[in-house]
Amino acid sequence: MTLLLGILIPLLHLLGTLSAIHAVGHVRSSQGAIAWALSLMIMPYLVLPFYWIFGRNRFYGYVEVLRKLQEGQDHEVPFPRLLQSIDPFKSEPPEERHNNFAVLARIKGSAFTQGNSLQLLIDGAATFQAIFDVIDQAKDYLLIQFFIIKDDAVGQELLTRLTEKSRQGVSVRVLYDEVGSHGLGRNYLHSLREAGVDVRAFGSTRGFRNRFQLNFRNHRKIVIVDGQIGFVGGLNVGEEYLGKGPLGHWRDTHLQVQGPAVQALQHTFASDWYWACRQTLALEWQPVPAGDHTVLIHATGPADTLEACSMFFHQTIIGARQRLWIASPYFVPSDPIFEALQLAALRGVDVRILLPAKPDQKLVYLASFSFLQ
Numbered sequence: 470m471t472l473l474l475g476i477l478i479p480l481l482h483l484l485g486t487l488s489a490i491h492a493v494g495h496v497r498s499s500q501g502a503i504a505w506a507l508s509l510m511i512m513p514y515l516v517l518p519f520y521w522i523f524g525r526n527r528f529y530g531y532v533e534v535l536r537k538l539q540e541g542q543d544h545e546v547p548f549p550r551l552l553q554s555i556d557p558f559k560s561e562p563p564e565e566r567h568n569n570f571a572v573l574a575r576i577k578g579s580a581f582t583q584g585n586s587l588q589l590l591i592d593g594a595a596t597f598q599a600i601f602d603v604i605d606q607a608k609d610y611l612l613i614q615f616f617i618i619k620d621d622a623v624g625q626e627l628l629t630r631l632t633e634k635s636r637q638g639v640s641v642r643v644l645y646d647e648v649g650s651h652g653l654g655r656n657y658l659h660s661l662r663e664a665g666v667d668v669r670a671f672g673s674t675r676g677f678r679n680r681f682q683l684n685f686r687n688h689r690k691i692v693i694v695d696g697q698i699g700f701v702g703g704l705n706v707g708e709e710y711l712g713k714g715p716l717g718h719w720r721d722t723h724l725q726v727q728g729p730a731v732q733a734l735q736h737t738f739a740s741d742w743y744w745a746c747r748q749t750l751a752l753e754w755q756p757v758p759a760g761d762h763t764v765l766i767h768a769t770g771p772a773d774t775l776e777a778c779s780m781f782f783h784q785t786i787i788g789a790r791q792r793l794w795i796a797s798p799y800f801v802p803s804d805p806i807f808e809a810l811q812l813a814a815l816r817g818v819d820v821r822i823l824l825p826a827k828p829d830q831k832l833v834y835l836a837s838f839s840f841l842q
Contacts, residue, residue: 485513552736554754558582558729560763569788574765576777576784585728586760590702593710596723597623603694603725604630609753610640612693612738616649616686617705620657622713624706628657632664641666642750644742646687649705669745689768690723691738696753699731700724701766716827720796726764729756733766740768783809789818796823799830800837807840 489506508516560583562570574580590596604611611634618624635641643661645653647670661668671687692700702723704710712718726734732754739750769778786793786809793813800822802810814820822841828834 481513481517484517485509488513488517552732552754555580555582555729555732555756558584558756558758562763566788569784570765572784573767573781576775576780577767577769577773579733579765579767581763581765582729582733582756583763584756584758584760585726585730585762585764587762587764588725590700590723590725592721593623593704593712593719596700596702596704596710596721597626599723599725600692600700601626601630603692603698603700604634607634607639607694609695610642610693612642612644612691612735612742612750612752614644614687614689614691614738614741615705616646616688616690617707618643618645618650618653618657619705619707620652620654621708623708623711624653624657627706628660631666632660635661635665642742643668644671644687644738644745646670647672648686649688669742671741671745687741687770689737689741691734693731693735693738696735696755697727697731697757697759699726699734701726701734716825716829720825722796727757727759728762728764729758730764730766732756737766737768779803779806782806786810786813789813789820792819794819794821794823798825798828799833800824800840801833802840 486509489509559580562574562581570581588599590599611631613627613631618627631641631643641661643666645668650670658668690700690702690705700723703721704723708714709716710719710721735752735754739752743749767777767781769781783805786806793810810820824834824837
């Protein structure tokens with residue numbers, strides 16, 4: 470036993486030192502790097518497993534897979550070429566706000582598209598009704614992606630409609646996050662698969678190098694119908710969004726999109742699907758203009774080269790001229806975002822922040838108040 474400890478303790482300290490060096494070079498912020506490095510050096514026995522699960526800030530496995538996808542290594546058509554069909558609909562931002570909005574597109578190398586129609590969906594009843602109505606209209610395929618799918622009344626309604634469309638010959642694909650939907654039972658998944666629905670879990674630990682990446686979750690909520698109608702927003706699948714949970718009325722927002730922006734949204738789903746099962750999808754990539762709105766689809770995540778999401782928020786805040794209204798259940802901004810909000814208020818912008826009266830994550834809710842003093 471003494472001999473074993475004599476080997477194990479130096480080994481853990483060596484791993485702690487190597488991990489500390491890794492943290493200094495890879496952790497997102499200097500404060501975080503210092504905190505991880507000191508903890509790994511002083512308490513490697515306790516900190517090592519937490520660092521290798523939560524300390525990494527880049528989803529490297531996803532980055533590598535997407536690189537192959539972009540280069541067309543695993544299929545005949547290079548993936549970026551699929552979006553060439555929206556080139557005729559690409560649009561410059563409004564001239565009076567060009568500099569501010571153009572930067573938003575450059576952050577991810579994406580583009581604004583014109584010819585879109587938008588419908589804002591407020592809360593669960595309106596959102597689920599709109600989604601279910603459009604699902605019923607599907608003729609060719611359905612792409613369904615949610616962070617959380619629950620086997621409750623809303624989940625059963627979704628199950629019924631998807632299985633019915635699949636039996637009618639519509640190609641149905643469902644992608645859910647393996648952690649967010651951990652409570653989704655085998656019977657639910659079996660019912661989908663038995664009806665011919667292709668169901669996949671988005672897991673972040675695929676491959677030897679990615680085995681510790683448990684914290685890289687996929688929070689997207691996307692529905693695509695025949696490549697022509699899309700939904701994106703904040704609602705998962707669950708009856709709490711109808712106010713039937715312990716928190717009562719649940720305030721959330723979704724968006725129905727038609728037009729060329731749907732192809733960009735579909736591109737995001739196809740990328741996540743490829744990560745989940747290494748399959749490219751035969752989809753409709755020819756957009757049909759449907760309105761006069763200009764839209765930018767901005768998909769972000771831990772695979773981004775830049776801190777795209779944070780930069781997007783920061784640029785939006787510093788570009789605000791008259792009004793900046795924020796609704797968030799988890800308001801714990803980084804220092805740059807917090808300072809940008811303060812500066813916006815100081816230059817006369819109407820800054821308002823809406824938080825929930827009844828939080829679902831109490832610790833995060835309490836942390837929010839340190840920023841509201």
